[in-house]
Amino acid sequence: xxxxxxxxxxxxxxxxxxxDALHNRQRALAELGLLDVVPGRGPGSGAPLTAANVxxxxxxxxxxxxxxxxDAEVVAICHSKMLPDRKSTANNKxxxxxxxxxxxxxxxxxxxxxxVTRPWRAQIINLSGESDDYFAKGYRxxxxxxxxxxxxxxxPSLVFSELRxxxxxxxxxxxxxxxxx
Numbered sequence: 139x140x141x142x143x144x145x146x147x148x149x150x151x152x153x154x155x156x157x158d159a160l161h162n163r164q165r166a167l168a169e170l171g172l173l174d175v176v177p178g179r180g181p182g183s184g185a186p187l188t189a190a191n192v193x194x195x196x197x198x199x200x201x202x203x204x205x206x207x208x209d210a211e212v213v214a215i216c217h218s219k220m221l222p223d224r225k226s227t228a229n230n231k232x233x234x235x236x237x238x239x240x241x242x243x244x245x246x247x248x249x250x251x252x253x254v255t256r257p258w259r260a261q262i263i264n265l266s267g268e269s270d271d272y273f274a275k276g277y278r279x280x281x282x283x284x285x286x287x288x289x290x291x292x293x294p295s296l297v298f299s300e301l302r303x304x305x306x307x308x309x310x311x312x313x314x315x316x317x318x319x
Contacts, residue, residue: 146161163205170210172194172213193216203289242305251294255289255290257288
């Protein structure tokens, strides 16, 4: 089993962030229960390398500029859902984190970028500019949160493309390692 921590050097190179900053964020997300974690110490424990765990880390980077801002609002954005009357342009996953996880490993999905406007909306934008909008619980319009609380983070399309390539390779290797056990 490969770990998310082992994937951090590749993420560091793609995102231009230090490995320590990414690892500290990973630990904060694990404490919030946002990442799947195998309990214990030593080899085989910690956060496994899965698309969902990479998605959680990525969403936290878009939703919270500083480590101190990784909180329940980031969790709410990861768990956000599309309005029931909306049809998805990209995929039909239940939560934003699940949709981003799929977008990271399915290169047949024509995704341009991912955007988060904290604390209320998250978007997956396809190549034609259409978006799947996910709303955190309690927020259904852009007028719900006070404007001074907004923060928008968007992943540039070229960075998303590189991140997708690296994630596809790393997750497929991790999945194959797990099958050999």
